[in-house]
Amino acid sequence: MKKYLKEHEWSIIEEGFDPENHEVSESVFSIGNGHMGQRANFEETYSGDSLQGSYMAGVYYPDKTRVGWWKNGYPEYFAKVLNSTNWIGLNIIIDGEELDLYQAKVHEFVRELNMKEGYLQRTFVAELQNGKQVKVQATRFVSIVDKEIGALKYDITPINFSGTLNLTSYLDGDIKNKDANYDEKFWDPVNTWINDNQMSVTLKTKKLDFHFCSTVETQIFINGEKQKISAKPEEKLKFTSLNYDLPLTKDVTTTIYKYAANVTNRDHDTDRLETVGKTVLSQAVAKGFDVLKQEQADAWALKWRDSDIIIEGDVAAQQGIRFNIFQLNQTYTGEDERLNIGPKGFTGEKYGGSTYWDTEAYCLPFYLATADQEIARNLLIYRYNHLEKAKENARKLGFSKGALYPMVTMNGEECHNEWEITFEEIHRNGAIAYAIYNYVNYTGDQSYLGEYGIEVLIEISRFWEERVNYVPAKDVYMMLGVTGPNEYENNVDNNWYTNRIASWTLEYTIEVLDHLKATDLELYQTWIDKLELKPEEVNQWKDIINKMYYPIDEERNIFLQQDNFLNKEIIPVAELDKKHLPLNQNWSWDRILRSCFIKQADVLQGLYFLNHEFDLDTIRRNFDFYEPITVHESSLSPCVHSILACQLGYKDKAYEMYLRTARLDLDNYNNDTEDGCHTTSMAGTWMSVVQGFGGMKIRDNQLCLNPFIPGNWNSFSFKIVFRGARLMVQVDQEKVTITNESNTPVDLHVYDEQHKLNGNSTLQVAI
Amino acid sequence: MKKYLKEHEWSIIEEGFDPENHEVSESVFSIGNGHMGQRANFEETYSGDSLQGSYMAGVYYPDKTRVGWWKNGYPEYFAKVLNSTNWIGLNIIIDGEELDLYQAKVHEFVRELNMKEGYLQRTFVAELQNGKQVKVQATRFVSIVDKEIGALKYDITPINFSGTLNLTSYLDGDIKNKDANYDEKFWDPVNTWINDNQMSVTLKTKKLDFHFCSTVETQIFINGEKQKISAKPEEKLKFTSLNYDLPLTKDVTTTIYKYAANVTNRDHDTDRLETVGKTVLSQAVAKGFDVLKQEQADAWALKWRDSDIIIEGDVAAQQGIRFNIFQLNQTYTGEDERLNIGPKGFTGEKYGGSTYWDTEAYCLPFYLATADQEIARNLLIYRYNHLEKAKENARKLGFSKGALYPMVTMNGEECHNEWEITFEEIHRNGAIAYAIYNYVNYTGDQSYLGEYGIEVLIEISRFWEERVNYVPAKDVYMMLGVTGPNEYENNVDNNWYTNRIASWTLEYTIEVLDHLKATDLELYQTWIDKLELKPEEVNQWKDIINKMYYPIDEERNIFLQQDNFLNKEIIPVAELDKKHLPLNQNWSWDRILRSCFIKQADVLQGLYFLNHEFDLDTIRRNFDFYEPITVHESSLSPCVHSILACQLGYKDKAYEMYLRTARLDLDNYNNDTEDGCHTTSMAGTWMSVVQGFGGMKIRDNQLCLNPFIPGNWNSFSFKIVFRGARLMVQVDQEKVTITNESNTPVDLHVYDEQHKLNGNSTLQVAI
CATH class of the missing domain: 1.50.10.10 (Glycosyltransferase)
Known part of the structure; x- marks a missing residue:
């Protein structure tokens, strides 16, 4: 466990750069849109420990099984989510010295995952070994509106010098999965091309014939003026780049935009992939960075409207739950029935595969109630x-x-x-x-x-x-x-x-x-x-x-x-x-x-699932026996315990378990977040608020609420959809307020009393 | 299970060549001398399936552990016996066509492992695709007298033509273990040299610094006359060869001798290894093939004198037990306390390592009683x-x-x-x-x-x-x-x-x-x-x-x-x-x-080990329950069951179990002999004759015999050493004859009656 991130209601914020934390941050600050996702790698070269990771949903590879001793019945392969073309890459050489935060002195470093609007931003001042200082701001996102589009903006401003910038913008498809069993590469080259400021790399998997085409346009602005500078193109196997020589003037900002269209033959005909890529790219370029970013913010506002949980009086708890909801929405949107929810989402490679029982046991309730x-x-x-x-x-x-x-x-x-x-x-x-x-x-x-x-x-x-x-x-x-x-x-x-x-x-x-x-x-x-x-x-x-x-x-x-x-x-x-x-x-x-x-709820998992079969005393006897011997070393454990603790009125235990699930990755509880976030267990966090503190159950086709608020919270609220009704449930230390934001009336139980809540009306019940 | 070997008292014989059986034969016909060993690979090129295998006792490599999922406590590496320089290799090109039994028509093929004298011999007539026919006889052994010496003799006689022979004699140290976890090579080059008809390759392991030097001399005789022919030398990384152009005359035999000195820095100073190799080689050459081979036969005669088991009236059983005794003596001689008995001896790579509990549980009794x-x-x-x-x-x-x-x-x-x-x-x-x-x-x-x-x-x-x-x-x-x-x-x-x-x-x-x-x-x-x-x-x-x-x-x-x-x-x-x-x-x-x-004796293993603690009824009840549900899929299982069955008087079961252990590899019972022979379980076969049929136990410092003879055997006999006495125990259908071949008197029990047997005397007891 290590806490180094700043508490904030809407953003994840890292202040100051410590290479020790970098791989954890690469996981935590990941961005995704259900179609693709990316770890929070730096755009520019970084020579310290890093897992460069860019993943396309549903594009996988059957990696040959690795075992010590074969057992009959083992599968021949393990399907791995594929690490794919790096489209964000920039090499930045300033007066002959490469910008590399592992080598430079780094000042004023701030990395922010803005969850409200759905982008990643990083600002810093780098002091190179030659004494030159540059201020950088890098912003990027993958669009949840146009799923195949990613965009980044990279500002460089010399602080104490004028000089030269040698910039290489590249697409690198010669990528290896870190978790490859036999250190093999999974991608074969198909085609590359460069045309003016656009370039493209198409790859296909060595098996299964997945094709992936990444096409990018690089634009350079100085002091807000678009530059027409010819670049030196380079094409290698699975790699293209454009190299620019640019002047750098003290206090004048050079801005690099990179727009990417990432398309696969899961969604398009294989032989039209490059054409589709060009079309998608042209749409991105036509809109431009600011419009794309605004659309992103608007779309996220809608997501939050439907699925936000607000906790007042506890910033750590608030940040934790929003982070979980944000990552879930980044990972799975439910639009493509061929997809599912991988245990690490798009934030790492560990565990491969995409579907565990986590989906049914932990993720389903979240999507049932919020989408x-x-x-x-x-x-x-x-x-x-x-x-x-x-x-x-x-x-x-x-x-x-x-x-x-x-x-x-x-x-x-x-x-x-x-x-x-x-x-x-x-x-x-x-x-x-x-x-x-x-x-x-x-x-x-x-x-x-x-x-x-x-x-x-x-x-x-x-x-x-x-x-x-x-x-x-x-x-x-x-x-x-x-x-x-x-x-x-x-x-x-x-x-x-x-x-x-x-x-x-x-x-x-x-x-x-x-x-x-x-x-x-x-x-x-x-x-x-x-x-x-x-x-x-x-x-x-x-x-x-x-x-x-x-x-x-x-x-x-x-x-x-x-x-x-x-x-x-x-x-x-x-x-x-x-x-x-x-x-x-x-x-x-x-x-x-x-x-x-015990690693995670076992008998108690049964008491949670089949809760209606057991009386409170039975649940209490088993909880009292098993919880004290449970180490919660699965990310799926604390949420179930939190929910049962709520049911039993064990306030402190419920809150302890809640924090543990909500901030599992933010505080790196299990000391493994560098491998990726625990995406599926994030739905468990949502469960522990709604089913735990909210006490939500469905019994005999009726919504039942039995809310319970931790002593140190002023209030919390969550939204659910239930059989056509859209409800907001708000709980403070005195009362429960349930607002029906839809036209559909709903019958419900609150603390075992029956209520009818008409459309667009509010019900208050004292705690 | 597959039977294709001819039954014979003293030899293992394969008649006719079937590539399907070749890898099993490579295991079964292996030769070794406790210091080194080799699978029965062909000297000449063979393009079919084959595991070229040449192993030096105690020379191993810590191969990085391969697992699917790491568990705390796992070792970082798995020590593997190293496949080492191929010193037997010859390329034989006859009138431009390479001799390769996978391509040629093969007639009159006989492969023989002569256990009495300790050598491997192969004869065949190959009909090349160009129609030319040659008769070949290849003989080789690794000396149990001079442990570092190996020698081979290879006769070629054209049957229906005269022509040319292009011969390459080589040392190939660029060898990979078949069972390497990550397909890595474990040997680094140290040195190679060629001098006239001698050549040498020295290697060292990438880790642990084992050095291995193989030095060979090649000699060519035509019609019994030693030839002075200059050869084209070639040196590559970890490889040397000598290439000869020779005439071939119809019905005239060309003989190639290859003498090898295989030395390691386990026994010699690293920096003197090449010098030692030369000295050892010169000793081998000075003796010459026929003397070396006669010494080998004499030395094996002594081994058989001490450890032979004779079964009359059952050739299959006789061959089986001799094969097992032969392989045990080939694998471990007990002269070097750093060594132990690997589960495959020198006959394959599977399982790596060298020491399992097999040594204590199954091998110790054999060496206790015969050495x-x-x-x-x-x-x-x-x-x-x-x-x-x-x-x-x-x-x-x-x-x-x-x-x-x-x-x-x-x-x-x-x-x-x-x-x-x-x-x-x-x-x-x-x-x-x-x-x-x-x-x-x-x-x-x-x-x-x-x-x-x-x-x-x-x-x-x-x-x-x-x-x-x-x-x-x-x-x-x-x-x-x-x-x-x-x-x-x-x-x-x-x-x-x-x-x-x-x-x-x-x-x-x-x-x-x-x-x-x-x-x-x-x-x-x-x-x-x-x-x-x-x-x-x-x-x-x-x-x-x-x-x-x-x-x-x-x-x-x-x-x-x-x-x-x-x-x-x-x-x-x-x-x-x-x-x-x-x-x-x-x-x-x-x-x-x-x-x-049940894979192998479990409760029954305890009843075997601690036999004196249990009465016959207890053993019978447990045997009757467990034996019928035992599948004997470990090579270590049948011997224990055979011994207990003897004790219980279950004649048919005892004989069935005996045959299964004795002929496990000869008949490839477990369908895995191509990976190597089940060397450690061979000691179990010996146990099932001596402790099973012979009923030998030591109780209160007294030798006890309780012999029992299968109905289809005329007689069987075995030798043991016991506290200074050398005894031969012979059992036929009427009587037990015990001969004390030493001067040391011995007290013993036969069928629960006390006897005293003076030195150099004989005791007969009716069955």
């Missing part, structure tokens, strides 16, 4: 479209029927290669079923079940049916050899959460079948026929539901994380010497496995 | 010398005291990187303690305990003390998160074998301490002081011994492999469809883990 219903539905359809691959995956592992969704995927195929996770962390299948329930429960859109949902539910149920193990001596069904959400235990028998979510899937599938039969017999019969669902199968599911084995501790009256959990020595985290934390950086893996310490 | 006592003692001292590294290893994994020996090692440091094995397969520590007991029990050499053994035992005991886990609710000690010998279960709690061998180590350590105190109080006190052994520690060990938890099944009255074993579905292997076998090539890893199927 059009179609977007959440697209996240479900993404999995529906992968169902055949999930069935193949189950076959590959030896199951005769059913579907096992992959742990990590890009196109539906499993990418991950750790046996205890790939083959055993099968609870993910339950989260995919649960997401269907969650969507229908929130939106009331039953049609999804008949159109898509039922097929996914049946195939997942079939998997569970075959995966459980009947033990005649005890007349129970068990689930052997699994890894639960707590990855600090592996290959255990009867993980309570997995057993429960499996049985719940069977219960819900039967419920949906019954509902479909009752409401649309014809459609019901169509599915029965198509999927050849036999009555024996459903009977078998019922038998499993009845006889599923759940490990419990009778003495404490709690659910047991797994059969043998109580053979471990139970020690509260608070009693551990701090030097051991985080365990995953200080303890050997076997020591972690043998210990009682 | 000088010093050799077995050297195997123990090897581990003693690694004790400090084993303590470091335990510290690295978070233990405050004690020693954990590595799973795989070259120099005492852990090399393996699979968490469930590296960190959890800790029963290996028990095998190292058991080997000390085994050595003392067999030899009666108590002095080893006071000199070395006690220190190793105490440090291992300290590890167990910290590794167990006290469970107050049950007042027992448990061992959580281990992998037993059966690697088809991982990360289980309370593996019976591990718990038992751990507790046994504590018991034996206390016994040794008591013995030492009683016999040599001063030495005892020296160790107590040096190791700072406190009475509380010993008391704690006693508490663990008393309260160790052992999982059992009361219904069946058997020991349970681990706590949850009976939650699995128990299915005999015989009921599995054959297409599923071997499981490790047909089932996903998780399916294997969830199944009841």
